[in-house]
Amino acid sequence: MALVDILGYSAGAITSLTFLPQVIKTWKEKSARDISLLMFVIAAINEVIWIAYGALLDNWVIILTNAIVLSMSSVMIYFKLSYR
């Protein structure tokens, strides 16, 4: 596999996990006062656009990566509305 492919797959894999530490922290501490609701709403809308883009290109890496981030963004929106 070429370096460029290794970098691309690594970046995609890490992207899908970026929100995980925030989800775990907020779930444990039941506090989301300092979290921006707008950030995760923008992220969620953006993931839907990325998934549509991936679907049109029939690119399952884009679809799956963004589906994972969309699910975590949705959890953060739920946490923010629940814990405030």
Place this chain on the structure above:
Amino acid sequence: MALVDILGYSAGAITSLTFLPQVIKTWKEKSARDISLLMFVIAAINEVIWIAYGALLDNWVIILTNAIVLSMSSVMIYFKLSYR
């Protein structure tokens, strides 16, 4: 421009702005207790990989988008370490 291109450019543009509401909120409120430091450290490392990927592909959309997100992630790491 085809629908797939419009979706791709829209998603890229929105991605670069995702962290902005969090930067503004944290800057205004001077409080980052509920923010996950690990999330923004992972994001920053990931942006560096994305920028290297974009550089190898000579793709300036990838480079610029991720340079903007890297700068915002760096600001959030600074805020988190400053305000706690």
